[in-house]
Amino acid sequence: MNFFAIRSRVESRVLMIIDGLIRLTAMAPLVDVHTHVYLPRYASWLRSRSIAPRIMVNEAGEERLLILEKETSAGRPVGPNYWDRNAKLSFMDEYGIDISIVSFANPWLDFLSPADAGSLARDLNADLEEYCTTGPSLASSPPLKRLYGLGLLPLVPGIPIPTILEAVTQVAQAPHLKGVIMGTKGIGKGIDDDALDPVWEAIEKTGLIVFLHPHYGVDSSAWGEKENGHVLSLALGFPFETTTAITRFILSAAFDRFPFLKILLAHSGGTLPQLSSRLASCIDHDPIVASRLKHDARFYLGKLWFDAVAYGPEELGFVSEVISRAERYETGASNPKSLAARIEDHPFFPPLSPNEKWKSVVENLDAIDSVAGWDQNERDGVRGHNALTFFNIQ
Amino acid sequence: MNFFAIRSRVESRVLMIIDGLIRLTAMAPLVDVHTHVYLPRYASWLRSRSIAPRIMVNEAGEERLLILEKETSAGRPVGPNYWDRNAKLSFMDEYGIDISIVSFANPWLDFLSPADAGSLARDLNADLEEYCTTGPSLASSPPLKRLYGLGLLPLVPGIPIPTILEAVTQVAQAPHLKGVIMGTKGIGKGIDDDALDPVWEAIEKTGLIVFLHPHYGVDSSAWGEKENGHVLSLALGFPFETTTAITRFILSAAFDRFPFLKILLAHSGGTLPQLSSRLASCIDHDPIVASRLKHDARFYLGKLWFDAVAYGPEELGFVSEVISRAERYETGASNPKSLAARIEDHPFFPPLSPNEKWKSVVENLDAIDSVAGWDQNERDGVRGHNALTFFNIQ
Incomplete structure (x- = not known):
């Protein structure tokens, strides 16, 4: 159960003055954009499995989720919050959260065959729309619901691209699904795989959000032999994975091909904000990559959205700063900084x-x-x- | 040739008023703390090798350094700046650098047998002291030299600890060597290896600086199949490596055992600043690690030093902020934030x-x-x- 919120560069200010938002401005709603579910159909699937990912029952009779087979722990607690809507709503009430944009938790469909992934995506997207649409409205603003969702695409190796496109259409047509959550593997070769271009094109056209979320971390040999539980894989591995995926995506010039894509990064963008000027500098020394991209790397951070799961005000303020500076790095921007940066x-x-x-x-x-x-x-x-x-x- | 400078938390302000510094305050010197050399003896060694790391001559008759065997490029240019002191001094003059603290460049002695590493460390430390001591004085402040150095320890698997301790003593006794540079492998198991405790103890006692620098990056399977040259390994792999090493060091409670150790982190600490609150939160959920440490993880960032190789003012300002806030996270600090953070x-x-x-x-x-x-x-x-x-x- 992660928490929440988001900051854009220009849009938030611009849209504040739009009529439809004035009502919401008055009510100052609290919105959780990073909160996961394992809907019953998915939980059942996990319970039926004998290898990770799976849900098992421990000696105390409690359910535990084992995400990776080689996890050293006995799994993490999973309970009704993940599948029971009333538990989710109670949680929201307790913390004054008006609206949650719930998303499926990792590892999504990554471990399934193409056929299973395709049919389970279809069923789970329908389940999630049902979960939202039959849920309560927001009392202070009745046309709004309290629950919206991010659906799934069947992103697994060997899946036919048209099957993924069908899922995009399904999600786009579900009134309460506002986008999709996805991991970093794409259909096996990462999200910088050219084969995914038709998928990005379709997503861009629908205006759906893509919530990019880690699952695999990095090769665990980096963590050494000392017993540190999950600390290194969670504190470092997750953000390293997200940073690598979105950096590869940026380097593939995907934002130049699909400039209206809306990608939301988990955990405040991992470490991309702190590495973005270094990245720009490294690109400038690689003619192949530099010539592939239209703008300085820092420009693309202004195209991204970041949840506020940064854990500290200094971190959060810094993320906000790197978003704010992005337009200085647009090629052709009037600020000479961006030109200087290109030849640094x-x-x-x-x-x-x-x-x-x-x-x-x-x-x-x-x-x-x-x-x-x-x-x-x-x-x-x-x-x-x-x-x-x-x-x-x- | 990297550049430079450093910021501490409290010390810089405190020491500004000490007599010896007043002179320097008046002169506002420019000091480069992150600048590498391959001294002639080391360069010869690299030229004699047939596998990486090695220096080879390309078809145009120019020397190229191949650091890793599987590098896709034809190696990076290396020239007199790395071994010729006059070239280094010209460079310093050109950029108004008053003083350089030069350090050996990676991969140091990592690839050598214990016997070769031990004897080469001894010879290179003597070479580096000679390089500094026979170099020019600072005209504006003649007792000062323009060149100081960071020596080497023979950190390779199988080395007897006493051989490392001898090198510590040698460096401590060399008037112009102010510390040592080291990679992240320790003697094979990383710098969180308990076997290194006598080394940290000796270093702490001498007051020598440890400059922690990356070399290996992370497992390159993370970079995918697309051609991105060195961009990912340099922009992400290097900082990930440094972050992982220093995080493991912090988790080993080394700073509680050796609170006066002075560790300088390359590239402004990699991504540790941005992940430090997340790290603190993950530790708080792992009773084994939490009970091993005396303080919140963020406290230890105040024990560290960061070069200014951050590439942007926002990054640099942020690093400065996480250093400044460190004392709030000392166990027993009066600010209740730190207590709240412990149970987050x-x-x-x-x-x-x-x-x-x-x-x-x-x-x-x-x-x-x-x-x-x-x-x-x-x-x-x-x-x-x-x-x-x-x-x-x-």
């Missing part, structure tokens, strides 16, 4: 010709001079004083 | 008893309310308005 050098690589400057040096100094809220003392500290102190050079 | 729930996990609240919900709302610079409209946007707009619910 990655520090490890020397200039391509011997007469060029190492622009990264200049850029790094510019960055230090530009941090909001730093006075000259602080800038001088970062420029050198702190280092002298730190290295005890005096 | 990880959202995915329900409360341990049915009567407990899902504290993550409350915490997430607190975070939104606490972002500096957000007005009520913006908070309401993140709380829900933006989501309604985004999902077209009206």
Whole structure:
């Protein structure tokens, strides 16, 4: 059960003044955009399985969800919150959540055969629409429901693309399904797979949201031998996975082909915000990738949406900042920063010709001079004083 | 050639008023703390090798460094900057860098046998001290040199710990070596390996700096099949590696055992700053790890030092913020935030008893309310308005 909310760059301000929103402005609703369900049909499927993902009953007679076969724990507690709508509504009431956009929890349909994935997607999307449509309305604003949903696409290796497109159409036609949730594997080769272009095109056309969510983490050999439970895979593996997937998507120039796609990133975008300027710099040193993209990498963060599952105000404020700066990095933007950034050098690589400057040096100094809220003392500290102190050079 | 500078939490301000620093304050020196060398002895070693890491000559007669055997490129340019001190000094002059703290570049001694690693560490540390001590003084401040160094420890599998300790002593006794640079593998099992405790103890005692630097990235299967050159491994793999290593180090409670260790993180700490609150939350849900640590994970970021290789002012400002907030998370700190944080729930996990609240919900709302610079409209946007707009619910 994750929590919630979202911040866009320009849209939130622009749309505040639109008539239909004025009512909502007055009511200041609380909306949870990151909250999962295992609907009964899916839970039954998990209970019937003998390998992960599955739901099993432990010695105390309680149900436990085992997501990965090699999990060291005895699985995580799963209960009515995941399949019983009343439990979800009670939870929402307890925390003053007006509206939840519920989505299926991982691992979705990833482990199924194409035939099973196709038919289960169809059934679960219908179940989810039913879950929302027969649920309560929002008392303060009766045309609104309290529950909306994000459906599923049968994204598994070997699935015919038309079967995925049928699911897109089904979700688009379900009045209370506002988009789809998906993992990072696509149909086996990731979401930067060209074969998915017809799917992105269809999703873009419908205006459906894509909620990109991690499941696999990264190769667990990175975690070492020490017993750290789930800490490393959850705290680092999940955000690394999301960051890698969306970065690959950006590098494939998908946002240039489908500029109106609306992708919502789980966990405030993983680590993409902190790595976005580094990414821009690395791209600028790779002519193949650089020539493939229309804009500086930082521009594309303005195309993305981020949930507020960042765990701290500093993190959240920072995510907001990288969204706000995105338009400075649009190719052709009037701010010369974006042009400078396009030709910035990655520090490890020397200039391509011997007469060029190492622009990264200049850029790094510019960055230090530009941090909001730093006075000259602080800038001088970062420029050198702190280092002298730190290295005890005096 | 990376660039530079560093910021501490409290020390920079405290030490500004110390007598010896007043002179330096007046001169506002520019110090590069992240700049690498391959000294001639090391370069010769690399030239003699037939597998990576090695330096080879390409068809145009230029030397190229191949760091990893499976690199798709023809290697990266390496030139006199890496071994010729005059080239380094010219570079410094060109960019107004007063002082450089040079360090050996990756992959250091990682690929050597214990015997070779031990003797090469000894020779290279002597070479580096010579490189610094026979170099020029800083004209504006003659007792200072323009070049200081970070030495090497023979960190390879099978090395006897006393051999590592000898290298610590050698570096500590070299007047111009201010610390050591190291990768993330330790002696094979990472830097959270208990076997390294005597090494940390010795380093802590000498006051030497440890510059933690990535080399291996993460398993490249994460990068997919599309041709993206080095972009993913450099932009994501490097920071993921550093983040994983320092997180494992924190989780091993090493900072509780060695609270005076001074670790400098490459590339502004990778992604640790953005994941630190998430890490704190995940730890709080793992009783084994939580009980091993004395403080909230965010406290330990105040023990760390970060270079300014963040590539953007927003990134840099954010790193500075997470350092500044660290003391709020000291166990026993007067700010009640830190106590609340200790018992925060990880959202995915329900409360341990049915009567407990899902504290993550409350915490997430607190975070939104606490972002500096957000007005009520913006908070309401993140709380829900933006989501309604985004999902077209009206």
